[in-house]
Structures are given as structure tokens and as C-alpha cells.
Amino acid sequence: MRAISVQQPWAFAMARGGKDVFNQGSPTAYRGPVLVYASLRVDLGACDSPLILAAGWDPGDPLATVGAVIAVAGLDDVCDAAVAGGACDCGPWAGAEAYHWRLTGVTPLPRPVVALGKVGLWEPSATLVTEVRTMLASPAPSPSPG
Template sequence: MKAVTIIQPWATLVALRVKKLETRSWATKHRGAIAIHAGQKVDKEACLIPQIREALLKHGINDWSELPRGAILAKATLTDVWSIERPSGPEGSVGRNSLDTGRFNMWGGAMPDEYYLGDYRDGRFAWQLDDVVQLQEPIPAKGQLSLWNWEEAR
């Protein structure tokens, strides 16, 4: 199964189904099953952003030190990749253009907190993660850059 390493708290927010789009500087042609791996790094400043802190607290995570690291946290389905456009400049509206269907939409408020959960600068990409299933227990694994193959123990 393909896997992607995500720094914390972003990996946990995906596993909790709070974060639906994983933003990256690169696109991928992969579609289908993907394992969500929490890397060793924690963005401690991000954990203090009110929307993120509230989401973590809601799920019983009181401090960044409680976030699992170096483990597979969830499985998901990567269903689409969107290119990010800021037609009115860095402070303007966010547009998403599907690399699969060509469909374009402006942010529109459909996912109001999602904006705080990623890097939506012009030219970046948002990977749409659906059917996320959090594992009952994280599975220790060493991550890698880019997409990598994870062999699930049987």
C-alpha cells in the first residue's frame, strides 16, 4: 500500500477525519488506498492555532507531546488532487482546480476550518482524502519522503 508521511498535528487531524485535504508542494498521479504515517516532527506552533487546538482538545489530546509519532495512524482513499490558485493574490480567495476532472471551485465556505489546516498558497496542491479509517492502535513504521510503499503486517 502506498503511504505518505505527514508531520504532526496534521497526521492526527487526518486520522480523526478533521482534515480532509492534505496540502503538498507536489501533485501525485496515485489514486486509491493510502496509509497515513505520522512523522517524528511536530509543528508545535500549529498546535496553538485556536482551530487546531480546539479540534485536538475535542478528541482528548491536551498537549502536542501526546501526539503519536513514527507510526501509521490511518488508512484512507486518495480520490483527487486539486491545484491551488489565488487569482486575487496571497490574501484573496482560494480556488481549487481538480487535476482529474478539471472542475474548478472557489473556497466557498463548504469546509470553513479546512483553511486553517493546510498551506493554501498559490501553486500548491491539495490531496483529497476520503474514507479515512483511524487504526485502533498506531503501527510503528519509519517514514520516507514522497510516496512510499508500506507493507502491512499480516
């Protein structure tokens, strides 16, 4: 398993708003599960973007935090059409002149898992991976009777 560091509010858009493309300046040969890590850097200019607003950006949501893993996804493909000057069908989240790392099965975590991240694609510690897997395997708490 690997992790990707994504600035807020883009990480939130992945976890909650259907953002299924991670725009990068280089390709990767890695395919498989990735943790979505909300980095300590925030793209303040993007907070009012129509795409971010349409994704339901809510700074009060626990998954709007920074410095934590907030979701798990599959990295299934990398599209290089935009870099090659061509057109692609990667959707509204795809940036011009970027490699489009295509994500599937994005699953938000019930709560953020605070961690120290790294830039780009990185290998999380076994402890972090175990904590995330345990959280996802645990049944959601039942609502208490009224």
C-alpha cells in the same frame, strides 16, 4: 497501497479531527488507499492553531504519537486550483498555493503501528500493510461485563 508522511499534529487531525486535505508542493497521479504515517518531525507551532484545537488535539491520545501509522484513507483527487491562482472548495484545511490531496474515508487505527517512514508519498513494506489490514479486520474487543 502507498503511505504519506505527515507531521504531528496534522496527522492527528487527519485521524481524529476531520482533516481531509493533505497540502503538498507537487501533484501526484496516484489514486487509492494510503496509510497516514505520523512522521518523526513535529510542527510545534501548529499545536495551538485554532484548526488543530478544534480537531480535538490531545497530546495524550495514542494517535498523537510520532513514527507510526495511525490511520488509513483514500486519496481520491488532487486539486490544483490554489497553485493556479484560483479559488477552490477544498475547505478550511486547504493551504494557499498548495496542491490539495483530497482524502476520503479516513479510518483511525485502534492503536499506532510503529514503522520507519519516508518523506512524501512512499511504498510501505508488505509486512506493514499486512499488519494494518489485520488490525482493521479484527473485531473490536467487547467491553468486559461490569
